[in-house]
Amino acid sequence: MNTDKKPTIAVLGTGLIGAPVALNLHKQGFKVHAWNRTAAKAKALVVDGVQAFDTPANAVQGADIIVTVLTDSESVQGVMQEAAPALKQGAIWVQLSTVGIEGIGTLAALAERHGLVFYDAPVQGTRQPAELAQLIILASGPVEQRAVVQPVFDAIGKRTLWVSEQIGGSSRLKLALNNWAFALTHGLAESIAIAKGLGIDPALVVDVVTGGPMDSGYFQAKAAAILAENYTASFSIANAVKDAQLVVDAAAQAGLQVGVAQASLRRFERVQEAGHGDKDMAASYLA
Incomplete structure (x- = not known):
């Protein structure tokens, strides 16, 4: 990962939470790619400086960090499989959706198959806290890359609670x-x-x-x-x-x-x- 500049982040899912997440990341100087199944929701962010893409694969092209903010584990899994051909080996995947115990296990296995560093990081807070960058991030995942993902969490939230090194604790x-x-x-x-x-x-x-x-x-x-x-x-x-x-x-x-x-x-x-x-x-x- 390039350490000379802030990483490029792809936000997959720009609904009530995902849209302000993308905007707050952009405000903190990250280059942000955005995709949403309803394309107009991603395109609405372009005026604020976020780049919108028409497919998940195009959105993750060149991204160092992928952030998923989708409805459920099935949606996340489907979108990441669509993105798979363009995923960068060793990229970080930050999973913000609430997906439950079985869901997070499925997604962690998917991350491993594609050589991604995976963080289980559901958020506490709804639309208004997301807009104000006041989410609370419940994070679990490997210690080694926490210094890379912490600025991402700082850009979207007011507090990060590191729950566990083991994936699933946060969910x-x-x-x-x-x-x-x-x-x-x-x-x-x-x-x-x-x-x-x-x-x-x-x-x-x-x-x-x-x-x-x-x-x-x-x-x-x-x-x-x-x-x-x-x-x-x-x-x-x-x-x-x-x-x-x-x-x-x-x-x-x-x-x-x-x-x-x-x-x-x-x-x-x-x-x-x-x-x-x-x-x-x-x-x-x-x-």
Whole structure:
């Protein structure tokens, strides 16, 4: 890898998280290639200085680091297989998507077959933290190349937690954290629904919690969305269904009884079945 200048980075997937990731990398002086299945999403970044490409193979051509920010393990695997003919031997692959335990194992094996240095690095945070370069990166992977990937993480996040040298540790931690986020979302949504159903102004729930030990930025953001009936997606119901299923599957493999996680999944599924899959997961309230 050329050490005289910043590495070239290919960002595969420029959706709600991937687009700001690409832009923040460019702002920090990296040369950024971008690709997205919906080409217009990648091309929209060109005005800001990112180079858009029409295929994954073209995007990774000459890239020292590949960053995948896609929906699930199947999507990531498919795109990386499309990119395979142009991958540089010894390039670094930073995998930001939430793919679960089996998924991360499949992708690590794919990286090994293509001679890539692989980092399991799912992120904590949704659209707004991504836009503000305030993501928390949960990173696992070999010590040897951490000095190369750390500036990448610094460009897109406010904190990097190195979980393990072993691939998969970060993906396991991400499932536990997602379960907590889902529990908070459902608890808030149901509490507001209960207040309204009992004839109490639901804004009073927020008023009482504000400034107390149960308050948080997350609580305030999701409460504001529910009260305003504004479900513009930061993290969609469809993605929540996918990730909640990964939590339930992982717990089953570990022999854990997770009634709250199972109820969380079913609630998201009900909202999706009602036609709200593209809305923010605060639309749990609509259940």
